Amino acid sequence: MIGDDYFQLRSRIGAELQALGAALREVPGAEGAAEEIGAILLPLLDSLKAPFFLMVVGEPNTGKSTFLNALFGEDFAKAEGASEGGEALYFKHGPEKKLTPITPALLEVQAPAAFLQDFHILNTPAACLMESEHQSISERFMPMADVLLFVLSAMDPWAASAWQFLEKACREQMRHVVLVLQQSDLRGTEEIQVISDYVGELCRTRFGREFPLFAISGKKAHLARNGRAIGAETLLEESGLLKLEAHLNRLVLSQPMRQRKLLGSLQAIRQLLEQICERSVAAMRSIQSRVGLLEELLTEGELQADRTLKKLLPALEATERDYHEGVLRVAGLTNDLLATRRAFQRSPSAEEETARPKSLDHRLLHELHHRTDDRWRQMSLVLEEDVRQHDRYVRAHGRHVLPEGFGELEARTGTENDLRRRFTTRIDSALRRFVLALRLDDDIEPGLQRARQTARWLPILIPILALLASVAGWLAGWQAAVIATGSGGMLVAMVYLLTQMRLAAARNAILDKLEESTGTLREMLADQLREESHHAFSKVRELLEPLQNEANAVQQAAAQVVERLQRLGDTVETLAADVARLGKAV
Ligand SMILES: Nc1nc2c(ncn2[C@@H]2O[C@H](COP(=O)(O)OP(=O)(O)O)[C@@H](O)[C@H]2O)c(=O)[nH]1
Ligand SMILES: [Mg+2]
Structure with missing residues (x-):
């Protein structure tokens, strides 16, 4: 039909105007311009339909x-x-x-x-x-x-x-x-x-x-x-x-008037696009810097957690030394508990067994507490101070990107107390768990039991040997009695020696266990400290992360809008070329 080229072009420009309108509604910060745009766009659309x-x-x-x-x-x-x-x-x-x-x-x-x-x-x-x-x-x-x-x-x-x-x-x-x-x-x-x-x-x-x-x-x-x-x-x-x-x-x-209208519309679109593009690019820059800053703050949080962990590590080493000394003390106690005479005492009844205090574990725990409590309390203050400083840092550096009242000091004072309490409690219970898991006391009684089994032969052997010596003396004279007594004495000495060896083995087993446990203690404490220092900074991280996600989403949306506006710009140029071409064709 007549005018098809024109109508096609016109409807392409119309579609372009619609697309522009839609894009503008999504431009952050361009909402205010929406009315102004509507006032320009709609009459343009209408005038093109005359x-x-x-x-x-x-x-x-x-x-x-x-x-x-x-x-x-x-x-x-x-x-x-x-x-x-x-x-x-x-x-x-x-x-x-x-x-x-x-x-x-x-x-x-x-x-x-x-x-x-x-x-x-x-x-x-x-x-x-x-x-x-x-x-x-x-x-x-x-x-x-x-x-x-x-x-x-x-x-x-x-x-x-x-x-x-x-x-x-x-x-x-x-x-x-x-x-x-x-x-x-x-x-x-x-x-x-x-x-x-x-x-x-x-x-x-x-x-x-x-x-x-x-x-x-x-x-x-x-x-x-x-x-x-x-x-x-x-x-x-x-x-x-x-x-x-x-x-x-x-x-x-x-028709010159229609040409003018087409070109005028395109010109208006171009100007709008330019304005909005500028605005979007500016918005995008600002959101980019926001994303960057939040990223920096989060990284700083990680780094600070590491730095704080390093500050806590000397306490770990000192605790390790304290533990070693505690172990030495407990070793003395072990020697006492597994002394030779104990093998020759009667075994305790079941009642006595339960009534007996768990001496080794508790002694070790007591030693540890006594030596380390103050130190860990000091460390909790170090941790608290670091968290407070980090808070200040985040609030100072992030004041342009953080919402009003982010991490108010008042709200955090309680948190800091909690933080200290949590730290000392958790370190304390970790140490307790560790020591109790050693189950040192459980090794005492079986060791003693084995030694007693050997020692039990002595009261049996001695009368038998005495009897044998007298029989030998009566039958074969005093030399035989001397020989029998001598070899009986040797047998008794061997049993005694064996008992001592079994006790020593039990003692050594406990000492070895203590020795080996030092490494485990170190690992366990290091893990615990890592967890604690990480956790101490997690409050700020938990506040920052949603902001970062949000900023990322906004950034993506802004990038899409900018891309869309650029595509629109390209289409507008193509359309302008088409209008110019049609104008020349006449
Ligand atoms: N032979 C011939 N007759 C035509 C032509 N166009 C119209 N007519 C006839 O002319 C008469 C008048 O046509 P119409 O279109 O009604 O003319 P109007 O009064 O000017 O609208 C009708 O009988 C048509 O059939 C044509 O191109 N050739
Ligand atoms: Mg007619």
């Missing part, structure tokens, strides 16, 4: 309606209820077919045809336009018309009223007047040529200018378009309508 106004003028029965139906490919120009050739018909788009008399000489025809959204068409019988009542119609519509199509019949192109009207159009300095020589199939080619030449000559002499003239057969064109005729393309070609269509197409595109 339809073309085609004014068709000709004597009745020159074939105006047939020509219009062929041009738009739809039978719309015959309005039921309108008297044939009497009134001027003003066609515009409407939801349903409707005829409204405006004046006795003018009828408004609404129809749901799509092309009427882009074209308003006034089909005017020329004769009546010159009558006084109709004068107003031409006066009212002529200045608005984008194109004036002047339809002459090839059978009688010289009807007086039409030429009078053309004269009037010339006086009004209408820029785009097109002569349509209709019904040209009723004449031969040469006749058409002669008529065309003559009409041209007449215009030159009468109006001092020439108009483009197209000889067409509306009938053939209508048949080709609507009648599904065989050889429709040839018929259309023959009808001459295509050349006229091409000319109208150029006219649509070359």
Whole structure:
């Protein structure tokens, strides 16, 4: 259809405006501009939709309606209820077919045809336009018309009223007047040529200018378009309508006002884009620096946790030394508990066994507490001071990115006390767990038991050996008694030695266990300290992390908006090039 290129371009620009509007709504900080933008964008969109106004003028029965139906490919120009050739018909788009008399000489025809959204068409019988009542119609519509199509019949192109009207159009300095020589199939080619030449000559002499003239057969064109005729393309070609269509197409595109509107819209889009782009880029920079700062603060938290851990490590080493000394003391106690005489005492009853205090573990724990409690309390103060300093650092460095009242000092005083208490309690219970897990006491009794089993032989052996010695003395004389007593003594000495060896083995086992446990203690304490120093700074981290996530999300969104705006910018440039190209093509 005529004007397709223009309409496509226009709707692309319209879509671009919509996309721009949508993008702007997502630009952080551009909400305030949204109204201003709406005020600029919407009228722009609307103004781009202003339809073309085609004014068709000709004597009745020159074939105006047939020509219009062929041009738009739809039978719309015959309005039921309108008297044939009497009134001027003003066609515009409407939801349903409707005829409204405006004046006795003018009828408004609404129809749901799509092309009427882009074209308003006034089909005017020329004769009546010159009558006084109709004068107003031409006066009212002529200045608005984008194109004036002047339809002459090839059978009688010289009807007086039409030429009078053309004269009037010339006086009004209408820029785009097109002569349509209709019904040209009723004449031969040469006749058409002669008529065309003559009409041209007449215009030159009468109006001092020439108009483009197209000889067409509306009938053939209508048949080709609507009648599904065989050889429709040839018929259309023959009808001459295509050349006229091409000319109208150029006219649509070359309307300077519309060109200006297209370019103006693009210019407005460009300016908006530039403004918003600047704003978005600035917003993006600020969010980037926010993200960077939060990242820095979080890293600083990690580093500070490490530094604090390093400060705590000497306490660990000292505790290790204390433990060693505690172990030495406990070793003395072990020696006592596993002294040789104990093997020769009777084993305790079950009651006594439970009543007996767990001496080794508790002694070791007591030693440790006694030596290390103060030190860990001091360390908890170190930890607290570091956390407080880190807090201050975060609040000072992050004041531009942190929300109001972030980590208020008052709110944190309680937390600091908690922090100290937690630290000492957890270290204390870790030490307790560790020592109790050694289960030193459990090793005492089995060791003693084994030694007792050996020692138990002595009371049995001694009478037997004494008896044997006396029997030997009685049977084989005193030498034999001496030998028997000697070897019996050796046997007793061996049993005694064995008992001592078993006790020593038990003692050594406990000492080895203590020795080995030093390494485990170190590992356990190091883990605990790492956990504690990490935890001490976790409050700030927990406050910062959501901020960082949020900032990251905002940054991503901002980057998408900037990208989208850049794409829009590219499209606008393409569109501007297209508009310029169309402008040149005319
Ligand atoms: N032979 C021929 N007849 C046509 C042509 N166009 C229109 N007519 C006939 O001319 C008459 C008037 O046409 P119409 O379109 O109603 O003219 P209008 O009064 O100017 O709107 C009708 O009978 C049409 O069939 C054409 O190109 N060739
Ligand atoms: Mg008609």
